[in-house]
Amino acid sequence: MTRTKIGISIQGTSIYLDDRTVVLSEAIAKKWKIPTNQTITLRFGSVKQDIKVITASIKNSLRVNPALASKLGLHQGSKLCLHYRQSSNTLSIGPLIGVMVSRVYAGSSDRPFGAITAFCKEMTAxxxxxxxxxxxxxxGEMRGTAQSVSAYSYANGAWSKKTFPIPNVIYNRLTSRKYENLKHVQQFLSEVKSRYGTEVFNEKYLDKTEVFEALRKDNSLHGYLPESYLFKNYQMLKSMSSRHPVLFLKPITGSLGKGIIRIRREAGDTYTCHFTNLGGVRKQSFPTLTSAFQALSGKLKTQRYQLQQGLDLITSAGRPVDFRALVQKGPLGQWSITSIVGRIAGTQHFVSNLARGGTLSTVPNALAKSSLSAKSRVLVSGRLRKASLDIAKGIEAQIPNHFGELGIDLAVDNHGKVWLLEVNSKPSKDDNTQLNVERKIRPSVKQLVQYSRFLAKF
Incomplete structure (x- = not known):
C-alpha cells in the first residue's frame, strides 16, 4: 500500500486558514490527486468535517486552524498517515488508536497507568x-452512546487528558474480567463497532476450558493437547488418576500461577497434593484419593477448575521448564512469532511464572540445560515455533472473537514432544517484563501499531 506520512501544524486564523480550510503540501496533493478549492470530507477517527484544501510549497505538512484541530482532536506536531479516496471524496488522516486500560492513578503524573505506564510511552513512540x-x-470514560472519548495522551514529556473522536482501532488491555464485563463497557464496544466500524482486538479474556474445548474441535491440534476437562466430580478425578500419575487442577480464570493444585500418586497408592501460594508451595499427603478429594472439596466449590493431565517435563537443575511464545499479527494481518522465551520454575515451585520466582532464559539455553540430546534440541526449537503458529490459527478459527496477540504457554516432555499448557489473551505489559534498557521500541510494540494501522486500512 502507498503510504504518506504528514506532520500536523496548528496555526492561528488567517486570511487563508479558517475552520473550513486546510493547507496541504503541494507535492502530497498532487501525488494523491486531491482536489483543491472545492468541498471534500476530512476524517480523523470517527469525526468528519467538510473542508476545502489549498496547497502551498511546504514539506509533508497539513496546516489546520485551532478550532478545527480541537473539533477533530488533532495535536500539534502529530505525525499521521494520510490517504485520499476519490470514490468517497474523503481525505483521511490517522489512524487513531485507542487503548483500554484498567485504571488511571490521577494523583501520579509520572505513572498514571501504574505498572504499564512505560509500555504506554513506548506505544506512543x-x-x-x-x-x-x-x-x-x-x-469510566466509556459510554454506550458515546460520540467521543475523554482519553490520555503523552506529548512533550507529560500526560494530558483531552477529548478525542472514537478511534479507528481499539486495543483491549483491560486486565480484569470484572471491568471487561461491565455493562457500559460492553455497550460501548458494541456501539463503536456497529456505528463507526471501529475494529476492536483482544476483545476478551480466554479461560482454560474454553481454549481446550475449542482446539479439540480441530483434529490437527490434538497432538498438542494434554487430556483436560472442566472439573465436575470425584468420578472424573478418579478416572483421570487411573490414567495419569500426576494431575493438575487449575482455576479456569486464574493467572500468574495462582491457586494451582498438583496431585501426585505415590507408591502404595497414597497421594501428595502441592498447593501454590505467594510464599512457595504447601505440601499435604493423603492415604487415599478419596481423602484427598474430601480435603479439596471446599476449594473446588468456590471456583471452577480445569483438570489436566500432568506431564513429564524437561527440567533445568531439577526445576521444571516451560516456554512462552508471543504470537502477534503484524503489518499484513498475518500471525507471526515475535518471541519465544524459556521460563525456569523458582526453587520450591512447580510453576514457572515470574511472579512465583521463575527466571527467563533463551530457548537454546533452556534446552541446553535439559537431558535432551543436541539433535532433539534442534528439532524441539522448530516444534515450538510450529506449535505456536498452529495454536494461534486454531484459536482464530474456533473462537469467534478478534485477537491480535496471544501469549501461548508450551511445555516439552522428556521425549521432545511439545504440549500446550494455556493461552493468554492479555500477555503482560508491566514495567517488570524486561523493558529495553536503551529505551528502544520493542518488536512486540511495533507489531501492535503496525497491525492497528493494517486494520484501519492506512
Missing part, C-alpha cells in the same frame, strides 16, 4: 514512528 496517534482510557 511507536505511533510517532509509524504515523499514528494513540490515546488511553479506562472503563
Amino acid at each position: 511507536a505511533c510517532e514512528k509509524f504515523g499514528a496517534f494513540v490515546c488511553f482510557f479506562p472503563p
Whole structure:
C-alpha cells in the first residue's frame, strides 16, 4: 500500500486558514490527486468535517486552524498517515488508536497507568514512528452512546487528558474480567463497532476450558493437547488418576500461577497434593484419593477448575521448564512469532511464572540445560515455533472473537514432544517484563501499531 506520512501544524486564523480550510503540501496533493478549492470530507477517527484544501510549497505538512484541530482532536506536531479516496471524496488522516486500560492513578503524573505506564510511552513512540496517534482510557470514560472519548495522551514529556473522536482501532488491555464485563463497557464496544466500524482486538479474556474445548474441535491440534476437562466430580478425578500419575487442577480464570493444585500418586497408592501460594508451595499427603478429594472439596466449590493431565517435563537443575511464545499479527494481518522465551520454575515451585520466582532464559539455553540430546534440541526449537503458529490459527478459527496477540504457554516432555499448557489473551505489559534498557521500541510494540494501522486500512 502507498503510504504518506504528514506532520500536523496548528496555526492561528488567517486570511487563508479558517475552520473550513486546510493547507496541504503541494507535492502530497498532487501525488494523491486531491482536489483543491472545492468541498471534500476530512476524517480523523470517527469525526468528519467538510473542508476545502489549498496547497502551498511546504514539506509533508497539513496546516489546520485551532478550532478545527480541537473539533477533530488533532495535536500539534502529530505525525499521521494520510490517504485520499476519490470514490468517497474523503481525505483521511490517522489512524487513531485507542487503548483500554484498567485504571488511571490521577494523583501520579509520572505513572498514571501504574505498572504499564512505560509500555504506554513506548506505544506512543511507536505511533510517532509509524504515523499514528494513540490515546488511553479506562472503563469510566466509556459510554454506550458515546460520540467521543475523554482519553490520555503523552506529548512533550507529560500526560494530558483531552477529548478525542472514537478511534479507528481499539486495543483491549483491560486486565480484569470484572471491568471487561461491565455493562457500559460492553455497550460501548458494541456501539463503536456497529456505528463507526471501529475494529476492536483482544476483545476478551480466554479461560482454560474454553481454549481446550475449542482446539479439540480441530483434529490437527490434538497432538498438542494434554487430556483436560472442566472439573465436575470425584468420578472424573478418579478416572483421570487411573490414567495419569500426576494431575493438575487449575482455576479456569486464574493467572500468574495462582491457586494451582498438583496431585501426585505415590507408591502404595497414597497421594501428595502441592498447593501454590505467594510464599512457595504447601505440601499435604493423603492415604487415599478419596481423602484427598474430601480435603479439596471446599476449594473446588468456590471456583471452577480445569483438570489436566500432568506431564513429564524437561527440567533445568531439577526445576521444571516451560516456554512462552508471543504470537502477534503484524503489518499484513498475518500471525507471526515475535518471541519465544524459556521460563525456569523458582526453587520450591512447580510453576514457572515470574511472579512465583521463575527466571527467563533463551530457548537454546533452556534446552541446553535439559537431558535432551543436541539433535532433539534442534528439532524441539522448530516444534515450538510450529506449535505456536498452529495454536494461534486454531484459536482464530474456533473462537469467534478478534485477537491480535496471544501469549501461548508450551511445555516439552522428556521425549521432545511439545504440549500446550494455556493461552493468554492479555500477555503482560508491566514495567517488570524486561523493558529495553536503551529505551528502544520493542518488536512486540511495533507489531501492535503496525497491525492497528493494517486494520484501519492506512
